[in-house]
Amino acid sequence: MKILVVSDLHYSLPQFDWLVKVAPTYDLVLIAGDLLDIESFVDPETQIIVVLKYLTRLRGLTRVVVCSGNHDLDGRGANGEKQALWMNMVKRLAISADGDTTFADGVMITVCAWWDGPLTQKAIGRQFADALQYRDGLWIWVYHAPPNNSPISWSDIDRHFGDPALNGWIATYAPDLVICGHVHEAPFSRQGSWVDRMGQTWVFNAGRQIGEVPTSIAIDTEAREAAWFSLEGAESVNLDAPLVRPVSVLREMPAWMSAKAANP
Secondary structure: OOEEEEEEOOOOOHHHHHHHHHHHHEEEEEEEEEOOOOOOOHHHHHHHHHHHHHHHHHHHHOOEEOOHHHHHEEEEEEOOOOHHHHHHHOOOOOOOOOOOOEEEEEEEEEEEOOOOOHHHHHEEEEEHHHHOOOOOOOOOOOOOOOOOOOOHHHHOOOOOOOOOOHHHHHHHOOEEEEEEOOOOOOOOEEEEEEEEEEEOOEEEEEEOOOOOOOEEEEOOOOOEEEEEEEOEEEEEEEEOOOOOOOOOOOOOOOOOHHHHOOOO
């Protein structure tokens, strides 16, 4: 299976256009959160309508999976905590989203919501425990925040922006691949990366760049390879080999990215 990973599109319509263009060449597209942008001049309701139209187009081209990120929260759920309620509309498009575990060509994919409180966090823990009984073959998680204390959560302002809860769940359930985002500059940072390995689990963060083409990761489950692509270069890893830390393609982050480092 050929999988395309993107995250943090933040209502960049040219990047959504690119995604529609390349999607037919992949068996599966994973969008790891922050489809919307709370800093946009476009109101959230309009953003949701437009993004749903893009997702409808994508679903007509290939299989699509979407999780929410912190920019996607648009209301409060039944438990009183902030949630991306519009993900229910995404599911009505026959797209797997927050709270789902789905199967595609022998790959099991668990899709997690962005949690903004302890009740949603506990629900995610139960989601992993419930999915474990069906595990058979490759298990992928789609989870917007990266694990803490990992190069893929390093912000280059002397701190990590990771989720410690994810570290615990990875240690408990040992999924094969975890697809994240949230920390835009991690792949470009001298101490950061787009890929890390925690035990037997590979974790990924494509990062974010400005322009018409988003950063992306291509995963080939048969060739057992993953490759990261950006305007600054490309890197790859063999999923059957020990992780050899990729050499950073940049000595310093671009100025436009450094300015946003503290606001993923």
